Every structure is written in structure tokens, then in C-alpha cells.
Amino acid sequence: MSRFVLAIDTATPAVTAGVVRCDESGDEVLAERVTVDARAHAEQLTPNIVGALSDAGLAADRLDAVVVGCGPGPFTGLRVGMATAAAFGHALGIAVRGVCSLDAIAAGTTGDVLVVTDARRREVYWGRYRDGVRVDGPAVNAATDVPAGAGAVAGSPEHAALFELPRLAPVYPSAAGLVAAVADWDVEPQPLVPLYLRRPDAKPPAAPR
Structure with missing residues (x-):
């Protein structure tokens, strides 16, 4: 039985959305839209999702799951991707699984x-x-x-380039990589937790003395 998965990531400058079909024979990327722009996460994610679904010839209500990269990454980028994933999961009544973008x-x-x-x-x-x-x-x-x-x-x-090591091709999280990063589809998905790895720059104002 095939499972149709929406895979999204906004933890890096790449705004990634893809549709992946998973079955006993393996995973197949049906469509993927990627926009590399560190300042366009909010503007580009939804159009990329809509475009990927259209390219795959799949209606949103046929999705069985959502996989989203949870970072590490900057606060704004992660918030866009994870909030969108949660919204799709809630609207469609399907599981949302978070994975480490690395x-x-x-x-x-x-x-x-x-x-x-x-x-x-x-x-x-x-x-x-x-x-x-x-x-x-x-x-x-x-x-x-x-x-x-x-x-x-x-x-x-x-x-x-800062490391004196041979370079491999993967640069940004891909739809295929996001789906492959799910450890076990049979385990109940955990709540989405962003991997910020550092405290936010914004701090609440100090209480008046």
C-alpha cells in the first residue's frame, strides 16, 4: 500500500517542498519545488507546496503524512516550516513527523x-x-x-569549504532525505520540537526597579 508524504524544510536558505510516494519497493519523489532564498521562507513555502502537489497530480486530501525538518536553524525559518506542517496535519487529520534537517x-x-x-x-x-x-x-x-x-x-x-575534507554533493535537505530521515513509521509521532541550539536574540525587558 502506498503512502503519500508531503516533505518540507525551511531550516536553511532552501525553501523545500516535495511529494514522496512510499511503498514496499521504496520511496519515489513525485515532485519537488526548491527556492533558495534565506529571506523568502514565508513567501515561498506555500506556493512551493501547492506547486509540488500540482506537479505530482495529487490533491492535498490524498496525503497520508507530513514530514518537516526541525532544524537546527534560525528561529524565523524554522517557525515558518513547522507551523505550516502543523497546519496541514491539523487540517487533514494526518500525522506530522519532525526530523533533524542535518x-x-x-x-x-x-x-x-x-x-x-x-x-x-x-x-x-x-x-x-x-x-x-x-x-x-x-x-x-x-x-x-x-x-x-x-x-x-x-x-x-x-x-x-572551511573544512579540509572532500566535498559531497548534498547541500540542502531534500524531500527524499527528509522522508528517509524518519526512523520508524510505525512509532507514534512525537510533538514537534524546534532545534534552535542557542538562546533567542530577543529577550524580555527587565522588570523596572
Whole structure:
């Protein structure tokens, strides 16, 4: 029996939406729309979802699940993707599963791989993987403080270049990677929890003395 999954991610500059069919023979990406613009998450996500559904020839009410990247990433980007995923799940009465966005980039890689994305402030979000399975992280550090030991690096090209390692192709979370990052479809999905990994910049005003 086929399962139709809407996969979305806004944890990086890529605003990703895709439709994936999952069955006993494997996963097939039916359609995917990606817009790379760090300032257009809110504007581009819904059009990309609508476009991907149209490209796949699938009505929204035929979706069986939603998978969303939960970061690590900046507050605004994560909020857009996760709120949209939750809204689709509520409206359609289907499960919403959150996954680590770094896991989606690492999906399908082999060997010891470091995945990095932009954390701003001259830092990177990172995770280490062995054959696509996370063995360390996610965490946020300056590139010089990321533990050594990986044999290759994937993720943000600008930040992957900070490491003297062979570069792998995955740059942003893909629809296929997001679906592959779901550990067990038979387990009840947990509440969505964003991976900010650092305190928000905005702070409540101090109480008057």
C-alpha cells in the first residue's frame, strides 16, 4: 500500500517542498519545488507546496503524512516550516513527523561524514554521521571547534569549504532525505520540537526597579 508524504524544510536558505510516494519497493519523489532564498521562507513555502502537489497530480486530501525538518536553524525559518506542517496535519487529520534537517542532508551518504549548515555569527550547525546515521551532534560551534574525524563533508558550500575534507554533493535537505530521515513509521509521532541550539536574540525587558 502506498503512502503519500508531503516533505518540507525551511531550516536553511532552501525553501523545500516535495511529494514522496512510499511503498514496499521504496520511496519515489513525485515532485519537488526548491527556492533558495534565506529571506523568502514565508513567501515561498506555500506556493512551493501547492506547486509540488500540482506537479505530482495529487490533491492535498490524498496525503497520508507530513514530514518537516526541525532544524537546527534560525528561529524565523524554522517557525515558518513547522507551523505550516502543523497546519496541514491539523487540517487533514494526518500525522506530522519532525526530523533533524542535518539528518536529511546526510541521508544516503556512506562512510564518516560531517554535515554543516550556516548558524551565522561565524558558527556552523553540525552533525557527524556514519553511513547516514548520526553519531554526534547536532551542535553549534565555530568551525575550528568542530571535532575532527570525518572523512568527507556535506552541506552549505560556503561552510563546508572551511573544512579540509572532500566535498559531497548534498547541500540542502531534500524531500527524499527528509522522508528517509524518519526512523520508524510505525512509532507514534512525537510533538514537534524546534532545534534552535542557542538562546533567542530577543529577550524580555527587565522588570523596572
